[in-house]
Structures are given as C-alpha cells and as structure tokens.
Amino acid sequence: MKKRIAVLPGDGIGPEVIKGALQVLDGVATRFGHEFETIEQVFGGAAIDQEGTPIPEATLKTCNDSDAVLLGAVGGPKWDKGDVRPEQGLLALRKAMNVYANVRPVHVYPGLEHLSPLKSNKVKGADFVFVRELTGGIYFSEPKERNEKRAVDTLSYTREEITRIVEKAYDLASSRRRKVTSVDKANVLETSKLWREVVEDVAKKYPNVETEHLLVDYAAMRTISNPTSFDVVVTENMFGDILSDEASVLTGSLGMMPSASLSENGPGLYEPIHGSAPDIAGSGKANPIGMILSVAMMLRHSFKLEKEAEAVELAVFETLQAGYRTQDIFGESGTLVTTKEMVNQIHFRM
Amino acid sequence: MKKRIAVLPGDGIGPEVIKGALQVLDGVATRFGHEFETIEQVFGGAAIDQEGTPIPEATLKTCNDSDAVLLGAVGGPKWDKGDVRPEQGLLALRKAMNVYANVRPVHVYPGLEHLSPLKSNKVKGADFVFVRELTGGIYFSEPKERNEKRAVDTLSYTREEITRIVEKAYDLASSRRRKVTSVDKANVLETSKLWREVVEDVAKKYPNVETEHLLVDYAAMRTISNPTSFDVVVTENMFGDILSDEASVLTGSLGMMPSASLSENGPGLYEPIHGSAPDIAGSGKANPIGMILSVAMMLRHSFKLEKEAEAVELAVFETLQAGYRTQDIFGESGTLVTTKEMVNQIHFRM
Ligand SMILES: CC(C)[C@H](C(=O)O)[C@@H](O)C(=O)O
Numbered sequence: 001m002k003k004r005i006a007v008l009p010g011d012g013i014g015p016e017v018i019k020g021a022l023q024v025l026d027g028v029a030t031r032f033g034h035e036f037e038t039i040e041q042v043f044g045g046a047a048i049d050q051e052g053t054p055i056p057e058a059t060l061k062t063c064n065d066s067d068a069v070l071l072g073a074v075g076g077p078k079w080d081k082g083d084v085r086p087e088q089g090l091l092a093l094r095k096a097m098n099v100y101a102n103v104r105p106v107h108v109y110p111g112l113e114h115l116s117p118l119k120s121n122k123v124k125g126a127d128f129v130f131v132r133e134l135t136g137g138i139y140f141s142e143p144k145e146r147n148e149k150r151a152v153d154t155l156s157y158t159r160e161e162i163t164r165i166v167e168k169a170y171d172l173a174s175s176r177r178r179k180v181t182s183v184d185k186a187n188v189l190e191t192s193k194l195w196r197e198v199v200e201d202v203a204k205k206y207p208n209v210e211t212e213h214l215l216v217d218y219a220a221m222r223t224i225s226n227p228t229s230f231d232v233v234v235t236e237n238m239f240g241d242i243l244s245d246e247a248s249v250l251t252g253s254l255g256m257m258p259s260a261s262l263s264e265n266g267p268g269l270y271e272p273i274h275g276s277a278p279d280i281a282g283s284g285k286a287n288p289i290g291m292i293l294s295v296a297m298m299l300r301h302s303f304k305l306e307k308e309a310e311a312v313e314l315a316v317f318e319t320l321q322a323g324y325r326t327q328d329i330f331g332e333s334g335t336l337v338t339t340k341e342m343v344n345q346i347h348f349r350m
Numbered sequence: 351m352k353k354r355i356a357v358l359p360g361d362g363i364g365p366e367v368i369k370g371a372l373q374v375l376d377g378v379a380t381r382f383g384h385e386f387e388t389i390e391q392v393f394g395g396a397a398i399d400q401e402g403t404p405i406p407e408a409t410l411k412t413c414n415d416s417d418a419v420l421l422g423a424v425g426g427p428k429w430d431k432g433d434v435r436p437e438q439g440l441l442a443l444r445k446a447m448n449v450y451a452n453v454r455p456v457h458v459y460p461g462l463e464h465l466s467p468l469k470s471n472k473v474k475g476a477d478f479v480f481v482r483e484l485t486g487g488i489y490f491s492e493p494k495e496r497n498e499k500r501a502v503d504t505l506s507y508t509r510e511e512i513t514r515i516v517e518k519a520y521d522l523a524s525s526r527r528r529k530v531t532s533v534d535k536a537n538v539l540e541t542s543k544l545w546r547e548v549v550e551d552v553a554k555k556y557p558n559v560e561t562e563h564l565l566v567d568y569a570a571m572r573t574i575s576n577p578t579s580f581d582v583v584v585t586e587n588m589f590g591d592i593l594s595d596e597a598s599v600l601t602g603s604l605g606m607m608p609s610a611s612l613s614e615n616g617p618g619l620y621e622p623i624h625g626s627a628p629d630i631a632g633s634g635k636a637n638p639i640g641m642i643l644s645v646a647m648m649l650r651h652s653f654k655l656e657k658e659a660e661a662v663e664l665a666v667f668e669t670l671q672a673g674y675r676t677q678d679i680f681g682e683s684g685t686l687v688t689t690k691e692m693v694n695q696i697h698f699r700m
C-alpha cells in the first residue's frame with residue numbers, strides 16, 4: 001500500500017516527537033511492505049515566523065492533497081501576545097479539512113496507575129473514548145463580536161452537524177463495550193435540547209448500544225468520581241474541550257495520549273494531546289508516545305491497517321513493560337530514557 | 351438584631367436539611383440574642399405540583415422582601431419530562447433577585463482526606479473559593495431559539511457585568527491568600543477576550559493580589575492535578591457551573607458543601623450544592639452539613655455576623671472531630687448517625 005502523509009512538525013517539542021513517530025512509521029513500512037511518502041510543511045508559530053501566517057496556503061494544499069496529516073504541536077508564549085496566534089491556524093486547519101470528529105482515547109495503562117492523581121482503585125481499568133464535535137458550535141458560529149462595552153459569541157448547531165458526530169459515536173461504541181454517554185446542558189441550552197433529541201433518534205438505530213444522558217456539570221464530576229463507568233462519551237465542541245482535557249489528567253500520563261480528528265471522506269488529522277512544551281524543547285525530555293500512538297490511530301482510521309496499528313500499540317506496550325520511561329512517567333523503578341532512546345526501543349520492538 | 355428570612359424547602363431532601371438548619375439557626379438566636387423571623391414558601395417541583403409554576407408570585411415576593419433566602423434543593427425525575435421544570439424556577443429566582451455572584455468554598459476537611467477520589471497528598475490542604483458569575487452569559491442571553499433543523503444560544507457579557515463579579519473576586523481574595531485565578535477561553539471566545547481585559551483593569555486596583563489567567567480546559571486539568579494552587583477562582587456562568595462541580599468532587603464530601611449567591615444590595619440566596627436526592631428523601635440519610643454551613647455563609651455575608659458564622663462552623667468542625675458521620679461521609683471509624691442526630695450534635699455544640 002502506498003500512502004501520502006502531510007507532516008506538520010509545528011512548535012516546541014513538535015519536531016522531536018514527529019521525528020520519532022516517523023522512525024516508527026518507517027518500521028511499519030519495512031515490516032509490512034508499505035510505502036509512506038511524507039511531505040513536511042511549516043505550521044503554527046513556526047509558520048508565523050517564516051510567513052506571517054500560522055497556516056500558509058502551501059501547507060493547507062498539501063494537507064488536503066494527502067491521505068492523512070500528522071501534526072506535532074503548536075503554540076508557545078512567544079506568539080501569545082501577537083495579532084495572529086498559532087491556535088488560529090489549528091482552528092482554520094480543522095475547519096478547512098472538515099475534521100468534525102475528534103476522537104480521544106483515555107486509557108490508564110496497567111502498571112502506570114500510580115501516575116494518576118486519583119487513587120489507584122478509582123482509575124484502574126478506566127478505558128474510554130471521547131468523541132468531540134470539532135468544527136461547529138461556539139468556536140465557529142456567527143455573530144462573534146466585541147467592542148469596548150460588550151462582547152458576543154454564538155453557539156449554534158444544525159441537526160445534520162449533530163447527527164453525523166452522534167452516529168460516529170454510536171459506530172465506535174458498537175465496536176467497543178456498547179455504551180454511549182451523551183453530555184449536554186439540556187436544562188439550560190436550546191442547542192442541548194436539539195442535541196438530546198438527535199441522540200434519542202440515532203439511538204433507535206443502534207438497539208444494542210446503551211444510551212445515557214448526562215448534564216455537563218455532572219459529567220465533570222463523574223469523570224473523577226467514576227471514570228470506569230464510561231465507554232464512549234459524545235459531546236459538543238466546547239464541552240468536549242473541557243471534559244477531554246479533564247479526563248486526560250486521570251491517566252497521569254498526558255504525554256502518552258493520542259488523538260484523531262476525522263472527516264467524512266477526506267484525510268484525518270492526527271496529533272498527540274500534549275502541548276508544545278517549549279520549556280523542554282530540545283532537551284530530550286519529551287515523551288514521543290502520544291505522537292507514536294497518533295500514528296497508530298492514523299493507520300487504523302485513515303488507512304484501515306488494523307494489524308499495523310496494533311503492532312505499533314504492542315511495541316509501545318512492550319517497551320513500557322520492559323520498564324523504559326521518559327521523565328514525565330518516571331516513577332520509583334524503571335529505566336529513565338531520552339526521547340530518542342524511547343523511540344529506538346519502540347522501533348526495535350516493531 | 352432582627353432579621354427576616356425566606357425559607358424555601360424545595361424538593362427531595364430539601365425539607366429535611368432545611369429543618370436541621372433552622373434548628374441550628376435557633377441555637378444561634380438563643381446564644382447570641384438575635385431574632386430570626388422565618389417565612390416558609392413553596393418552590394421548585396413542590397410548587398409545580400401545588401401551583402403549576404416552580405416560582406409562584408408569593409414566593410418571589412417573600413424572597414425580595416426578606417433579608418436573606420435559604421433554599422433546600424430543587425428538582426427530581428418526577429418533573430424531568432414536564433413542560434415546566436423546577437430548574438426554571440431556580441434560574442428565574444437568581445435573575446429576579448439579581449444574585450450575580452455565586453460563591454462556593456471548596457474545602458477539604460482535615461481528617462476527611464480519605465473520602466476524596468484523589469490521593470491524599472494531592473488534596474491535603476486544598477482550600478479555595480469559586481466565584482461564578484450567575485445571572486448572565488449563555489444562561490440568559492438572547493437570541494435563544496430552536497426549530498426542527500437548528501438551535502441557537504447566545505453568550506454575551508457587558509463590561510459592567512464582568513467588572514462587578516471580578517471585583518467581588520478581588521475583594522474576597524484580599525481577605526484570603528491574595529491570589530485570583532481568572533478562567534476563560536480567550537484563545538477562542540470574544541467574551542473571554544473582554545473578560546481578560548476587564549480582569550487586567552481590575553487587577554491594577556489590587557496591587558497586593560496576584561493574578562493569573564487560565565484557559566478553561568487547562569483549569570479543568572489543574573483542578574485535579576494541583577488543587578492546592580488555587581485561592582480564589584473567578585469565571586463566567588457556564589465555566590463556573592462545570593468547574594465548581596468538578597472541584598466539589600475533590601473533597602469527597604459533596605453533602606457538606608455550602609454556597610452563597612450574592613446581589614449588590616439585596617438579599618442573598620443560600621443553598622447547599624448537593625441536589626434533591628429523591629432516592630434517600632425521608633430515610634434520615636441526608637447530610638445536613640451543606641445546608642448548615644450555608645446558614646453560616648448567610649450570617650457572614652448577609653448579616654455581617656462573623657462571630658456567629660464562626661460559631662456555626664466550629665460546631666460543625668467539632669462534631670466531625672468527635673467522629674459523627676452521616677452515611678455519605680462514613681468511613682472505617684466514627685459513629686454513623688441520621689440527619690436528625692447529626693443536627694442535634696451540631697446544635698448541642700453551639
Ligand atoms: C488551542 C485550542 C484552540 C484548542 C481547542 O480549544 O480546541 C485546544 O485546546 C484543543 O483542545 O485542541
């Protein structure tokens with residue numbers, strides 16, 4: 001199989017973890033006899049510095065012409081005060097690629113429970129997936145305006161927008177433990193009332209999947225008090241932003257968490273959930289696993305290469321079992337390694 | 351001192367905890383020589399059953415004519431499918447009383463750390479206060495509409511609305527550990543950009559108070575990963591709803607948490623943060639401490655009776671120290687008591 005991949009290293013530790021991920025991808029190519037053509041493009045803060053915009057046209061074109069996009073990380077204090085910000089590039093990219101479904105697994109690795117801020121018995125076995133709507137809602141709806149005296153944002157959703165993301169969640173749940181938790185604020189928001197209606201409609205088409213509705217405030221509580229009660233959690237853009245970040249802390253290993261942003265038929269966008277961490281950039285301290293597991297998600301979701309995806313995940317798992325740890329997941333025991341050494345260990349097990 | 355208090359027992363365990371709180375308030379009256387006149391009115395689901403509306407006019411009038419309002423809890427599955435819902439009464443009451451500042455302490459009691467889902471070393475010493483904007487934002491802004499195909503909510507804030515809540519937070523921080531954490535989503539929302547501007551302005555008037563800005567997604571993470579880093583957290587209505595509920599779980603003792611909703615000059619509204627818990631209503635299992643500590647907040651904020659407020663808090667603290675526990679906070683040791691017995695123990699220590 002031959003695939004074309006747009007590679008956006010981005011800012012901070014982005015380039016380092018991307019480099020590691022491409023080495024592992026090379027391992028996949030060799031072992032399974034695939035060909036992955038990669039085209040690197042500038043994006044985010046780096047693109048602001050070079051071209052004055054976080055998302056140059058050539059970058060966008062390459063992304064749209066590829067079979068998938070790998071993104072390292074964007075942003076940093078350097079660009080926080082500027083007129084154009086790296087995050088604008090990210091939002092524009094999501095919209096332009098129409099990647100409406102952000103899929104984020106939250107998985108507490110056996111043996112790494114001690115890293116969690118939660119008591120081990122609370123998180124042990126937690127294994128769920130957030131499905132966040134990513135191209136609508138209050139991030140993109142108009143009007144959006146501000147003057148000296150007053151500011152306005154708009155939260156709007158159409159039935160179609162809700163339907164496609166909710167269906168995505170039910171499809172995913174069908175291949176997992178068959179439970180969908182839909183999160184809204186239906187006691188206050190009109191968009192949430194429509195959301196709940198659509199969920200009820202879609203649910204009828206999936207009689208084998210259990211459905212529950214949670215109010216967002218209660219969901220924020222249950223994420224901590226009972227994370228093992230979730231399988232697939234589906235919600236709108238802003239709630240998903242807040243809750244999926246909250247949930248990611250449970251694992252105690254942010255650096256290991258991948259994400260996929262999927263479109264209907266076009267390329268998907270794959271990135272670790274960690275930020276650009278400019279403070280540790282270049283020091284060999286970055287954990288490459290979030291990026292590497294994002295490659296696994298790309299193999300699975302964009303290329304339908306399930307065996308290959310599992311091979312990457314297994315290599316990561318075995319490397320962890322063998323005790324290798326970057327600084328962020330280093331505990332009492334184990335072998336402390338650099339980004340590069342961690343990548344080598346994973347590549348070696350491919 | 352003579353004060354007039356509107357009492358809204360509400361639904362589920364509301365009436366039981368209100369009864370307990372009034373007994374403790376009686377203790378305050380006797381010990382300190384005050385007179386508290388209480389006028390009970392129907393509210394919430396109970397009012398829907400009796401009068402077809404969650405907030406009858408007589409109830410609203412009594413609230414506005416009083417020096418403070420005590421509220422038990424509202425809602426329950428019984429009214430979830432109806433056209434009028436108890437929560438609408440709560441929102442209407444907040445708006446009518448203009449209680450724009452919701453103040454919610456998050457306090458991990460020494461000796462109760464084991465109740466937290468977090469590791470004890472993570473929560474030990476956590477002691478912070480949420481200041482949530484309560485009468486504006488996406489809860490109340492227009493347009494708010496829905497048809498078959500599309501739904502819209504509006505998030506708007508004026509500079510004045512933001513200024514008064516932010517000032518409230520800085521005032522509170524001045525009497526505490528002098529740190530304000532302002533939470534917004536300034537990288538996406540126009541309202542958040544205005545919010546951040548106002549915080550910067552207000553901060554200048556409080557040179558002794560440290561200011562930090564957190565994005566809401568990051569704040570949701572830090573609430574779990576480092577709760578002791580907060581002193582006063584100020585944020586808009588919806589973010590406050592989500593984050594303050596998230597934070598309340600940290601303590602492991604939801605049933606013990608009070609809240610105050612304050613207006614500029616009118617009466618304040620005091621209620622425990624727990625819900626109406628219809629499943630345990632009438633069984634003697636309800637924890638009355640959240641309601642009793644809400645009475646302490648009323649004494650402090652509405653009546654400026656600081657000594658009296660501290661007396662109530664001390665009585666609660668000593669009762670806990672003596673090992674008395676309602677079911678929700680019962681652990682390995684201690685004496686399991688009913689709602690009534692807990693109230694008696696606290697009253698006895700007044
Ligand atoms: C950078 C920011 C705009 C973005 C978001 O809020 O969507 C980020 O927090 C995320 O979750 O990917």
Ligand SMILES: CC(C)[C@H](C(=O)O)[C@@H](O)C(=O)O
Pocket residue numbers: 187188217437440441591
């Ligand atoms: C009942 C509901 C409308 C309310 C809110 O969202 O404000 C509740 O969750 C709260 O926080 O008091």
